[in-house]
Amino acid sequence: MLAHIIQNLPQVLIDGLTLGVVYAVVAIGYTMVYGILELINFAHGDVFMTGAFMGAIVLFLLMGMGFLAALPAILVFIIVIVIAAIATGLLGVGIERVAYRPLRKKNAPKLIALITSIGISFVLEDLVRFIAELKTGNYIVTAPPMFNHKFTLNLHSALPFFNNATFQSSFLLVLIVTIIMLIALDLFVNKTKWGMAMRAVAQDRDTASLMTINVNRVISVTFFIGSALGGATGVLFMIQYGTIDPYIGFVLGIKAFTAAVLGGIGNIRGAMFGGVMLGLLEMFAASNLSIITHGAMGAEYKDVFAFIILILVLIFKPEGLFGKAVVEKV
Amino acid sequence: MAEVSNHFLEVKKIDSFYSQIQALEGVDLYIDKGEIVTLIGSNGAGKSTTLKSISGQVRPKNGSIIFDGQEISKFQAHKTALLGIAQVPEGRRIFPRLTVRENLQIGAFSVKDKHVIAERMERVFNYFPRLKERLNQKGGTMSGGEQQMLAIGRALMMKPKLLMLDEPSMGLAPIIVEQIFDIIKEMNEEGMTILLVEQNAYQALQIADRGYVIQTGQIVLDGNGDELMKNEQVRAAYLA
Numbered sequence: 201m202l203a204h205i206i207q208n209l210p211q212v213l214i215d216g217l218t219l220g221v222v223y224a225v226v227a228i229g230y231t232m233v234y235g236i237l238e239l240i241n242f243a244h245g246d247v248f249m250t251g252a253f254m255g256a257i258v259l260f261l262l263m264g265m266g267f268l269a270a271l272p273a274i275l276v277f278i279i280v281i282v283i284a285a286i287a288t289g290l291l292g293v294g295i296e297r298v299a300y301r302p303l304r305k306k307n308a309p310k311l312i313a314l315i316t317s318i319g320i321s322f323v324l325e326d327l328v329r330f331i332a333e334l335k336t337g338n339y340i341v342t343a344p345p346m347f348n349h350k351f352t353l354n355l356h357s358a359l360p361f362f363n364n365a366t367f368q369s370s371f372l373l374v375l376i377v378t379i380i381m382l383i384a385l386d387l388f389v390n391k392t393k394w395g396m397a398m399r400a401v402a403q404d405r406d407t408a409s410l411m412t413i414n415v416n417r418v419i420s421v422t423f424f425i426g427s428a429l430g431g432a433t434g435v436l437f438m439i440q441y442g443t444i445d446p447y448i449g450f451v452l453g454i455k456a457f458t459a460a461v462l463g464g465i466g467n468i469r470g471a472m473f474g475g476v477m478l479g480l481l482e483m484f485a486a487s488n489l490s491i492i493t494h495g496a497m498g499a500e501y502k503d504v505f506a507f508i509i510l511i512l513v514l515i516f517k518p519e520g521l522f523g524k525a526v527v528e529k530v
Numbered sequence: 531m532a533e534v535s536n537h538f539l540e541v542k543k544i545d546s547f548y549s550q551i552q553a554l555e556g557v558d559l560y561i562d563k564g565e566i567v568t569l570i571g572s573n574g575a576g577k578s579t580t581l582k583s584i585s586g587q588v589r590p591k592n593g594s595i596i597f598d599g600q601e602i603s604k605f606q607a608h609k610t611a612l613l614g615i616a617q618v619p620e621g622r623r624i625f626p627r628l629t630v631r632e633n634l635q636i637g638a639f640s641v642k643d644k645h646v647i648a649e650r651m652e653r654v655f656n657y658f659p660r661l662k663e664r665l666n667q668k669g670g671t672m673s674g675g676e677q678q679m680l681a682i683g684r685a686l687m688m689k690p691k692l693l694m695l696d697e698p699s700m701g702l703a704p705i706i707v708e709q710i711f712d713i714i715k716e717m718n719e720e721g722m723t724i725l726l727v728e729q730n731a732y733q734a735l736q737i738a739d740r741g742y743v744i745q746t747g748q749i750v751l752d753g754n755g756d757e758l759m760k761n762e763q764v765r766a767a768y769l770a
């Protein structure tokens with residue numbers, strides 16, 4: 201049994217990492233908004249989904265104009281991801297403006313904002329579905345293939361206890377782009393003036409306003425960044441997995457939220473770590489559950505496995521693995 | 531309606547509420563440039579609400595607040611702060627997970643020039659040398675007295691025209707209170723206009739030019755420091 205598990209390890213690492221970094225970036229969107237507003241923004245998973253569709257739209261438009269064939273793939277990719285990120289960033293700002301800010305002004309209970317975010321989640325799903333069906337006749341969309349060159353890691357000949365592992369070039373793209381995003385965000389939050397303002401607002405909003413900080417603007421910036429990162433990750437998802445539908449944000453959103461909780465909600469580095477860990481665990485389960493349980497449970501139980509881990513962590517460390525930094529009210 | 535005032539700050543007949551509860555009723559007070567004015571009163575009298583109404587954290591329902599010739603009673607807090615009114619809030623409200631350096635930097639959030647920020651920080655260190663030794667410590671791990679120094683230092687980073695302090699002596703040992711009051715006095719002597727809220731009436735009246743007494747949301751007495759200190763009512767209620 202152990203030998204089997206070890207054989208599959210390289211592939212599990214590759215697939216788990218791909219999924220994990222996707223979770224990590226989406227988890228940041230949840231954790232940033234929670235850190236600043238104590239709001240679980242359930243619509244965030246659907247902002248990710250909308251990003252995937254916006255990416256697909258731009259990609260199809262470029263293809264229609266002949267750019268896909270004419271330009272280097274990486275340039276096309278950069279155009280697509282930048283446009284989709286800006287568009288979803290603005291979408292996030294718009295959602296906050298229209299739905300959450302009026303509630304905040306009225307000092308509405310947090311539960312109302314939470315229910316509002318669930319409502320927005322449905323609105324986004326239906327809106328995207330409507331537009332996709334209108335344009336293509338089907339709400340499931342398959343993007344033009346990109347970065348699908350296959351590589352095989354010939355591990356077996358050198359290290360006989362490993363099987364060979366395979367990946368697509370998109371794996372490298374996902375990994376590099378998400379790592380760039382994670383590092384950039386970390387630097388922004390910890391090293392820039394606006395990042396400092398964001399942390400100050402998260403720690404004590406009223407006092408931050410006494411420091412000439414326009415709190416509403418900081419909240420808008422937070423939504424822009426979280427949503428833009430989520431949307432960009434949607435584009436990566438589309439390229440990596442090929443097919444998208446309006447409901448991909450739901451399950452992925454819940455997993456990313458789980459990752460945020462795992463890392464200690466409100467803590468950005470915790471969310472990164474939680475995401476990667478959840479992705480690895482999930483892929484480990486998908487690959488090994490049937491071996492471990494002698495066929496009683498198949499890969500389809502991977503989610504259960506991941507959530508059991510979450511529950512265990514929360515029983516023993518309810519504040520999450522890095523929970524110390526959760527907003528403590530003064 | 532253009533409001534006029536001969537004073538640096540003038541609060542005219544403001545009523546302030548927390549949802550339905552009225553906390554201030556027709557509060558009137560003024561401060562002239564270079565003065566140090568104290569507002570004293572017991573728990574729940576409305577001292578903090580008065581400061582919050584001036585700084586824009588609470589929006590008065592009626593009345594007006596004129597600062598430097600400008601009506602500011604409807605300004606959001608960050609706009610009021612930009613005009614040069616700094617508030618050191620009750621309970622200090624240090625950002626607990628920002629370092630001491632960051633807590634100071636955030637006080638100068640509106641300043642772009644790094645040299646200006648560095649200069650101001652040096653000035654703060656002149657008043658509070660202890661902060662310089664603690665620059666990389668998290669604000670939340672400082673002692674109560676150090677946090678009060680940091681809160682005042684943070685406000686000084688704004689280079690305010692008017693500094694409002696809400697019970698800076700709260701919870702501090704007498705010797706630290708003395709230090710803080712000495713520094714408040716020193717800042718005032720160097721030209722800073724100060725509005726000082728205190729329950730510690732004796733020490734506040736000692737350094738103040740003038741004072742107001744607030745009771746259940748209304749100003750019930752005012753006068754210069756010595757007068758109030760000798761006033762029978764004040765003695766009975768606050769200096770016992």
Ligand SMILES: Nc1ncnc2c1ncn2[C@@H]1O[C@H](COP(=O)(O)OP(=O)(O)OP(=O)(O)O)[C@@H](O)[C@H]1O
Pocket residue numbers: 548551552553571572573574575576577578579580620729
């Ligand atoms: N956020 C709030 N919501 C509702 N009522 C409030 C709020 N803040 C203050 N109050 C009420 O307004 C009144 C004035 O409070 P305020 O904080 O201004 O008093 P204070 O003079 O500063 O008292 P203390 O010396 O205890 O700080 C009190 O009756 C208080 O209960």
Ligand SMILES: [Mg+2]
Pocket residue numbers: 577578579620696
């Ligand atoms: Mg008070």
